[in-house]
Amino acid sequence: MTWATQAKEYEQGLINDLNQIIRIPSVLDPKTQTPQTPFGIEMIRALSQMEAFANRDGFRYGRVDNMVTWIEFGPQDAAETVGILTHIDVVPAGDGWLRPAFTPEILDGLYFGRGAADMKADLMSAYYAMKMLADQKRVLKRKIRLIIGTDEENGWRDIPRYIEQEGEPTLGFSPDGAFPVVNGEKAFQTVQLRFPSLSDGAYILERFMSGSRPNVVPGEAKARVQVPKGVDLIKDFENYLEQYPFLNGEAKQNGQTVKILLLGVQAHGAYPADGKNAGTYLAHFLSRYDFGGDARAFLDFVGVTIHQDVYANGLGLTYHDSQMGDLTLNVGVMRYSHRGQGTILLNFRYPQGVNLQAVITQVQRHLGALNADVTKVQAGMPPHLVPIEDELVQVLSDVYAEQTGEYLPPRTSNGGSYARLLKRGVAFGGQFPDVKVTSHQANESTPVANLTRTMAIFAESLWRLCK
Template identity: 30%
Template sequence: MYRKQIEDYFTTHKDEMLNDICSIIKIKSDREEAIKGMPFGKGPAKALEAALNLAEGMGFITKNYDNYVGTIDFSEKEKGLDILAHLDVVPASDDWVVTKPFEPLIKDGKLYGRGSADDKGPAIVALYALKAVKDLNIPLSKNVRLILGTDEECGSEDIDYYYKIEKEAPMTFSPDADFPVINIEKGRLASTFEAKFEEDVMLPRIVCVQSGVKANVVPDKATVTIEGFNNEEIKKYLEAVEKKTGIKFTVHEEANEKLIISAKGSGAHASTPEKGDNALTGILELLKDMPFAKSEGFNRLCEVQKLFPHGDFNGEASKVKMSDEISGELTISLNIFEYDTEGLSGVFDCRAPICATNENLRDVLRDTMKKENIILSSDDLTEAHHVSADSDFVRTLLKCYEKYSGRQGECLAIGGGTYVHHLKNGVAFGCTMPGTENNMHGNDEFANIDELVLSAKIFTQAIIDLCTS
């Protein structure tokens, strides 16, 4: 029912929808320092204001929850469905090629720009699904609420704030992942570690190492400053590790006889570390093979490298490799690291299957590190999330997906944690089709335009089927 009307609607309103997505992408909305009335900085607050103004202009009921979250209600009826999206983005590097991160570009059937796929594009697509139901005068017996957050990428303080005020709907989906339906999200342990030691004074030595910007982003860059070597002495080590890892190294010689080595890999989301080439673990691979003077600091660095060797995504070296039939294998990635002559610190991101516990994951890592005088923080594992594939809610979503995509629907388990992770009856649903690579969290992020339009149709049908008696 309503398929022809929905198809025709998005044929007519496609360009309008794309233009509105572009207007939101133009707003740089990665998290910044909090200021009065803007808990995550000006950018996220500005993006939220723009989206709410857009929705209000469409005739919807909007509310701003102190610039943490904004809501867009279809009606004032009893709430039946929440759609949970976000307008904040991860930081963007200067290495984009097709366009600049906040200058959206439509080219070759793709919409480029930071947030086009994660999650500004899907957020506006969901808004247009509400608009389609409204403009087509399709009666709903229950309300649909689109919730727009502003801190999904940095800990979801926004949603914590919102759900202290509001109750979750009987059903929630988040268009912040892949089709068909993701009903299992692995647990997460993103912990810090540190070590202190006597200053390294003997040459050759490592002066400092720095890499990483976010715990959930595999770093594509890393730098190390060393002294006591010259360019010729290190050339063979660079060539060997480049060949082994695919990481590219460049060397800059400073006037004070120090060498700065820069590593360039490729970024990825921490839930799929195998899709990147971790510059940080690549540079540690290089350093552990070089003949630095023996010191406590160098030993600690080498121990970190042993726990997180380049290319080990499943925790085999750190003795936490595990899997189960429902949710698959554990993944782990070292994503932030700092080292100087008196200490080191780092952050790893682990996505853990349903079988993981504090005892068989966190405590194993803690005890292993403690033996090497490296102290792990006491963060608890966030447990995995699971919604039954046999529920009416999930079956309805799969039916809508199959109807418009022409593909077989199925439930998936992922390593990524979405907004619905802590919701009793929440799943991730779209906007990316199976097999599509959109450079999420990386350079030249894009959304496939046909998939955005298809998602709008699927969401519109889902709203009708879930909120009509």
């Protein structure tokens, strides 16, 4: 029997367990954060469910500071460890879902639910790959550790804590990317702009809100505007939407107050070209009017300088590396409150050859009239590259080629996976090249057939690395 045939026998069990994980809304929850629940109570529920699976299936398991659960198979005293670095946290559901985001559903061969693509489905495929090897009583020389974090979508405070306490695996992969092997990952860094927000002029921008995470292309933007007497902004907004058929929204006017909602297309911030940034489009629409003061500067910067600018041309940061590709920019969060404080979060992904200070300097040089302080947010990550000649890259590439019938060379990703925390770590799966990327988007999904297809690739890869 082939690996794929053997994996297929586990499909229903995998789906049943995945359903339980998808139903847990494991989103960072400040309201339930305590020293015992560092990222919220739902994260603890999710880790406990994975531990219940491990207990049921006879695996060794443990927990680190209520941030990470590890599940282990293979000789306990093995000198070397193959790590599978995963996360069970997800981004908020957001708007635009045609079905409840945390109620899993299968329609037309697709499995829907928040986390179906990033990355609960691939977590369960990896878990079931271990389960299949254990059921077959495979004798390993290296041990396997499935390492499950809870803070990947936010501050990456989990896996570094695990490595500090448990040590770094000898080598490993993170199924939080795409096939084939992703042996290079660009640096990523969020830059924060803070500025005063005092409006004047014929039009007053009272409030502007778009985005919740720097690593997500905002799919929604809202604004409240005071307009001069006799001005009808609603018709202008309707005409603007007609120019851009991929946008939706509505405007409501009561006297001189206009409330605007604009809907774009949410996407993963690592690939901003896949989305339509609702925030920059709304700023672009408003920038044509007679706003003054800080509102004018804010709308010009967001709606003109960096609008539709995924390669940061307007910031003088266009850069291409022959091995790792282009620098990209996502405008993830935009906030403006009249007589308050304004904030913009810019998420950069850049290859080797670019440094953080150059990024900050160029942003400062292109602020125009925006009187902003520019700082980095938390610690970013430098570029990461594992040589193609490494055993890890070679084995994973060979398994993928043999099981799919197509060799695809290792490549670089804009996304950041936990693999970069290992000296010998790569991203590997579970996104197949012929599948549309829906990570961080509404109606996130993955083909049902790919659950065991991915499982089979992981199982053989682990076997070859450990036998």
